[in-house]
Amino acid sequence: MTIGPVDVDWIVDNLDRIGGLVVEHLYLTGIAMGIGLVISAGLALLIRDRPRWYGPIIGFTGTLYAIPSLALFALLTPLTGIGTVLTAEIALVSYTLLILTRNMVEGLRAVPAEAIEAAKGMGYTATQRLVRVELPLALPIILAGVRIAAVTTIGLVTVTALIGLGGLGYLIVTIGTQRGSFGLTATLTGVVLAVGLAAIADLALLALQRALTPWSRGRAAT
Amino acid sequence: MIEFLGEVAAWFADPATWSGRDGIPVRLWEHLWISGVSLAAAVAIGLPLGLAIGHTGRGARAVVAIANIGRAVPSLGLMGLAFILLLPFGLGVGPLPTIIALTALGIPPIVVNAYVGLREVDRELVEAARGMGMRAGEILGRVEIPIALPVILAGVRTSAVQIVATATLAAAIGGGTLGQIIYIGFNVGDQVRIFGAALVVAALSIGTEIAFGALQRAATSPGLRDRPYVPTEPAQVGRSGGEIGMP
Amino acid sequence: MRTHRTFVLGAALLALVVSACSPGEDESPDASTGADGSQAADLPTLTVGSAGFWESAVVAEIYAQALEDAGFTVERQLEQGARDVTHPALVDGQIDLMPEYIGGYLAVTYGGEPTPDIDESLAALREALEADGLVAFEPTPGTDADGFAVRQETAEELELETMSDLAEVADQLTWGVAQECAENPNCGLGLERVYGIDFASLDVETLGACSTAIAEALNANNIGVAQVCTTQPEIAGFNLVLLEDDLGLAPAQNIVPVVRSEIVDESGDLLESTLNAVSALLTTEELTNLGAAVILNGESYEDAAAQWLADNGL
Secondary structure, eight states, rough: EEETTHHHHHHHHHHHHHHHHHHHHHHHHHHHHHHHHHHHHHHHHHTTTOHHHHHHHHHHHHHHHHSSSSHHHHHHHHHHHHOOOOHHHHHHHHHHHHHHHHHHHHHHSSSOHHHHHHHHHOOHHHHHHIIIHHHHHHHHHHHHHHHHHHHHHHHHGGGGGGOOOOHHHIIIIIIIIGGGGGGGHHHHHHHHHHHHHHHHHHHHHHHOOOOHHGGSSSOOOO | HHHHHHHHHHHOOOOOGGGGGGOOOEEEEEEEHHHHEEEEEEEHHHHHHHHHHHHHOOOHHHHHHHHHHHSSHHHHHHHHHHHHHHGEEEEGSSSSHHHHHHHHEEEEEEEEHHHHHHHHOHHHHHHHHHTTTTTHIIIIIIIIIHHHHHHHHHHHHHHHHHHHHHHHGGGGGGSSSSHHHHHHHHTTTHHHHHHHHHHHHHHHHHHHHHHHHHHHHHSOOOGTTOOOOOOOOOOOOSSSSSSOOOO | HHHHHHHHHHHHHHHHHHHHHHOOOOGTTTTOOSSSOOOSSTOOEEEEEEESSHHHHHHHHHHHHHHHHHHEEEEEEEOOOOOHHHHHHHTTTTTTTTEEEHIIIIIIIIIIOOOSSSHHHHHHHHHHHHTEEEEOOOOSSSOOOEEEEEEEHHHHHHTBBBHHHHHHHHGGGGGEEEETTTGGTHHHHHHHHHHHOOOSSEEEEEEEEOHHHHHHHHHHOOOHHHETTTTTTHHHHHEEEEEOOOOOSSOOOBBBEEEHHHHHHHHHHHHHHHHHHHTOOHHHHHHHHIIIIISSSHHHHHHHHHHHHHTTTT
């Protein structure tokens, strides 16, 4: 049965495979985001009180960001192997660093000085201040960065198919373009799923942001 | 590692690397002209659109939608779709699907930045200009655009870097470019070639970023140069602010 | 110092995440077990792998199902990519059995020089495989080689029947070939060596080898000649003309099941006899029909394999 150009039968027959590819895609995305968050958090905390480091670090991560994904995979290959998960992940993590680090720093810097002073006045330790005052106030900007990083990463994972890993890129390119016109269904399915995953991630994080920062619901969050 | 870098150097020194259909010069030129055409098309389509929306202030939602879609749709997907759709018409092979996909990819940053740039122009200046009797076109050309220029050019720059970077993927649909050398390298397992070609691609991308950055600064009117440097991002647009674009 | 503490925390988290997420080769979504729990007598569990294209996958699936019917427990890791992935996987034991093509395997992986003579090529391949602890059983009668096809009109207009005919008009046409054709002894290099075609000077576009896309591009007049696989269903589907390899460029490309010798020792004769019985029935026509089922009809490898086994009384 076809709906327009889409061969629904094919999708149904290959549901297993498609599901597996979605799982693989999420797996690769999740690792990158997880590690990216940890490293960015470390970098952000390092930079925020050292304004002179901001430029170089943002510059470095920004340069990494400018390198096309396929090329970055290629540059890592001699070190970490052709088409290995490690190669892909190092690159994927690198791409999250610019956005996450920058938004984390901006977020922390945007915390009103009065709030920090008040916290100091109340006798909070630095860690307590960070966790109870600064982070919550910085959250909207930080989460905005996380959302962008997540959506970006989901898109980038599709490229890993070119170096032999799975994910939705496999559906889009390897299956899709090989099958010529018959592959339209596969490619469309891959694209729709990728956009869908990105949309879900975006909305889920938005919901998380709203849940964690109830005071900001009144005005449009950034 | 040192040994490997030696092999890479040898690859660069080898005349075979610089000759033939899959040599660096041919593929580099292909990469450049395809990127150039796509960028020109993206500007031709995106700039008027963004300026129109920015000047009238209407259609902000459309801009947000464009921004979000532009970020979420994977570039490989666009290329794959363009390839498949053009195949039965005998146009699937060659640069056309790549150019179409890259143009589509390049439009969002230009539209969004043109919009945001114009919106950021001080309303009082616009009112003053109107009060002086300037017509809409004049206001746009002599007041709004010059002031918004840094942001607009930042958008062009983002678009350019994105296009040049993504053009690398064209190899997956037989579109060539420098990515072809990397792609073949992966297929035959030649790590030296993979690395060497990647260096060229990286240099090209970073070079594009730097070149357009210089262009952006050069084209910014001196009166505006004292403003804090605007990085390659539009300001907050609706809910999802921040960087557009990905390789 | 608070940054010191944060760093330690961050590093610990990082270590935790990295160690928890080791590259999971055994988490391939394609792995599936056959009869689980008790293994039949002392038959080992096999992992069947395949290369990243339909024919390799469907033949592997056929082997897998036949072995399951014979009592083996079989896991699958299909569509693993090209030889640079599948060969090491076979040697290392991540997969135990793979269908391979005599000529291609010998030339690409072992740097050998296969000929159209099947016995010669197979003997050479077996010798090379022995060093890696691998065994090749009996070959299929069917072959799948790289070939070149043109449209009907082109064949009539330029009077093309064989590759030699094509060689005379080679520079008049746009060629659609695989990305690495220029360096492939069975493709670009072979065209020069055997047919005297100056490959470097041809008008060439690159597409996925043996794909529907390349056949469609040919059909739509985007290219004039397409590198195809001889069992591609699209050849018949689009009424294309496969040019005869009159000077014998293509090496013997029959399929053989390649198995790790350890597994052979553990399995006794059952493994060999089962696989040989299957192979014997895989003619070129059968392979092409399987292609039609999987590519043109969009059937899954599982279904197509099951159907074929049923049709052939296995």
